[in-house]
Amino acid sequence: MKVSAIVYTSNTGFTAQYATLLSHQTGLPLYRLEECDLPGSTQVLFLGWLCAGKIQGLKGAMGRFQVAGICAVGLAPQADPAKLAGDNRCGGLPLFYLRGGYAPARIRGRYKMMMAMMKAILSKKTDRESQEALKAIVGGADWVDTAQLAPVLDWLEG
Ligand SMILES: Cc1cc2nc3c(=O)[nH]c(=O)nc-3n(C[C@H](O)[C@H](O)[C@H](O)COP(=O)(O)O)c2cc1C
Known part of the structure; x- marks a missing residue:
């Protein structure tokens, strides 16, 4: 699949x-979804952050461009690909999960309220994954790592 641009949306x-x-490694031009006026025929790789299981901006991007592949960025160690694809109506498109990070100081408004609820839920749980998520939500975390991009680059270059 020939992709000619990378389009993304990001909160933090x-x-x-x-x-x-990805843009540096491939030479593909990079656009923020909110500022992007590419023609509707453009084949794009779309990256969006996960909010309550939903890939932000994906629906809009799909209506505006030819989305050829998708990256979802979240704080979970991994995501169930079938669930992610189903919940986001990815329609069989290549879908990659990337572990991003969590920056509490940059979260505002309704997102802050949603995460306060998530914090309260996680505080009551004792399993290791919940405890780790809680630690990241309270103290912040950064898991961005170029190594995670290997499958995306393989697909882009394949
Ligand atoms: C309100 C809210 C809901 C979130 N929901 C999820 C989620 O369902 N799954 C997940 O893995 N991460 C979730 N996250 C974490 C973000 O996806 C993660 O911090 C991501 O790296 C943010 O990317 P950004 O810096 O580009 O905005 C959530 C964060 C916020 C603020």
Whole structure:
């Protein structure tokens, strides 16, 4: 699949970092969804951050361009690909999960309220994954790593 641009949306910067790394490694031009006026026929790789299981910006991007592949960026160690694809109506498109990070100081408004609820839920749980997520939500975390991009680059270059 020939992709001619990378389009992304990012709330706190982690998805932007991955999109920038991909653009540097491939030479593909990079656009923020909110500022992008590419023609509707453009084949794009879309990157969006995960909010309550939903890939932000994906629906809009699909309506505006030819989305050929998708990266979802979240804080979970991994995501169930079938669930992610189903919940986001990815329609069989290549879908990659990238672990981003969490920057509590950059979360505002309704997202802050949603995460306060998530914090309260996680505080009551004792399993290791919940405890790790809670630690990241309280103290922040950054898992951005170029190594995670290997499958995306393979697909882009394949
Ligand atoms: C309100 C809210 C909901 C979130 N929901 C999820 C989620 O369902 N799954 C997940 O893995 N990460 C979730 N996250 C974490 C973000 O996806 C993660 O911090 C991501 O790296 C943010 O990317 P960005 O810096 O490009 O905005 C959520 C974060 C916020 C603020």
